[in-house]
Structure formats: structure tokens, C-alpha cells
Amino acid sequence: MINAIxxxxxxxxxxxxxxxxxxxxxxxxxxxxxAEIEEILPGSQCGQCGYPxxxxxxxxxxxxxxxxxxxxxxxxxxxxxxxxxxxxxxxLASVEEKAPMVAFIHxxxxxxxxxxFKRCPTDAILGGPKHxxxxxxxxxxGCEKCFDVCPTECIEMRTVQxxxxxxxxxxxxxxx
Numbered sequence: 001m002i003n004a005i006x007x008x009x010x011x012x013x014x015x016x017x018x019x020x021x022x023x024x025x026x027x028x029x030x031x032x033x034x035a036e037i038e039e040i041l042p043g044s045q046c047g048q049c050g051y052p053x054x055x056x057x058x059x060x061x062x063x064x065x066x067x068x069x070x071x072x073x074x075x076x077x078x079x080x081x082x083x084x085x086x087x088x089x090x091x092l093a094s095v096e097e098k099a100p101m102v103a104f105i106h107x108x109x110x111x112x113x114x115x116x117f118k119r120c121p122t123d124a125i126l127g128g129p130k131h132x133x134x135x136x137x138x139x140x141x142g143c144e145k146c147f148d149v150c151p152t153e154c155i156e157m158r159t160v161q162x163x164x165x166x167x168x169x170x171x172x173x174x175x176x
Contacts, residue, residue, distance in 0.1 A: 069094065080092070100142060106154045112133065
């Protein structure tokens with residue numbers, strides 16, 4: 001019995017060392033620019049840009065396959081930051097600046113079809129088949145994917161209301 005335990009432990013140690021050595025010598029270097037761009041992106045993995053997440057979107061921007069204006073939730077500020085990072089000029093006329101949105105489900109209209117539940121990239125919708133659904137506002141990115149597929153039109157996109165934690169002093173108006 002003790003021999004079996006010692007053999008398994010020794011095998012585990014040897015295999016762990018081999019995996020450590022293999023990861024050092026067989027590692028694949030990633031694009032450091034793509035990693036820096038991914039740090040700048042919101043990280044919500046919403047897919048509004050047409051890519052399955054912020055990682056592939058960052059790789060596309062770093063490889064000049066996508067414009068710096070690809071992220072709708074980021075708005076003009078993100079497009080400017082990406083343009084500065086890449087050293088390119090950007091036309092911000094086509095970038096729409098939207099207020100942060102969050103989905104809201106009218107429970108009286110919800111039939112529990114789960115179409116919204118399946119489309120949500122951040123699992124912000126709680127519910128099950130033939131049950132009323134609800135939205136976790138903290139997890140919702142406002143991507144509107146649930147809004148587009150709802151057959152009963154019970155989902156409404158609302159602007160995020162400021163709370164004590166998110167409110168800030170507005171800039172004072174400049175005197176003319």
C-alpha cells in the first residue's frame with residue numbers, strides 16, 4: 001500500500017517537472033501589442049464588434065485587420081486611446097457616443113422562452129424555461145443581443161442611473 005502511494009507521488013513529481021520544462025522550452029510567444037490593446041479594451045466579451053471576445057478583437061486591431069473604432073461600448077475615448085497606442089489617425093465622425101445601457105425585463109410580458117438567456121454573452125440574465133427572467137444589472141454590458149431576439153418585446157434598454165459609487169462632479173461650465 002505504501003509502495004503504491006510512493007510510486008504515484010514520484011510519478012506526479014516527475015511528470016510535473018517534465019511539464020514545467022516543456023512549458024519553458026515549447027512556449028509560444030504572443031504578440032505583445034495585442035496584449036497591450038486587450039488591456040485597453042473593456043473586457044466585457046460582448047461581441048458587438050463582430051469578434052467573439054476582446055482577445056480576438058485586440059489581435060485584429062494589432063494586425064491592422066480591424067479599425068480602431070470597432071468597439072461600440074468603448075466609444076470615442078477608446079478609439080482615441082487605441083489610435084494613440086498604434087500611432088494612427090482616426091476619424092471619429094462615424095463613432096456614436098452612447099450612454100451606458102442595461103437591459104430591463106418587464107416581468108408581466110415575459111413568457112420564459114429563454115431566447116434572451118441563450119444570447120447573453122455575460123450570463124447577466126437569470127431564469128429558466130417557462131419562468132420569468134430577470135437581469136443582473138452589474139453583469140449586463142448593454143450589448144442589446146437579448147433585446148434583438150425577444151419575441152414578446154418585454155426587454156427594454158435603459159440608461160444606467162448613477163449611484164453613490166458611480167456619480168462624479170460634472171465639469172464646471174466655462175465662462176465665455
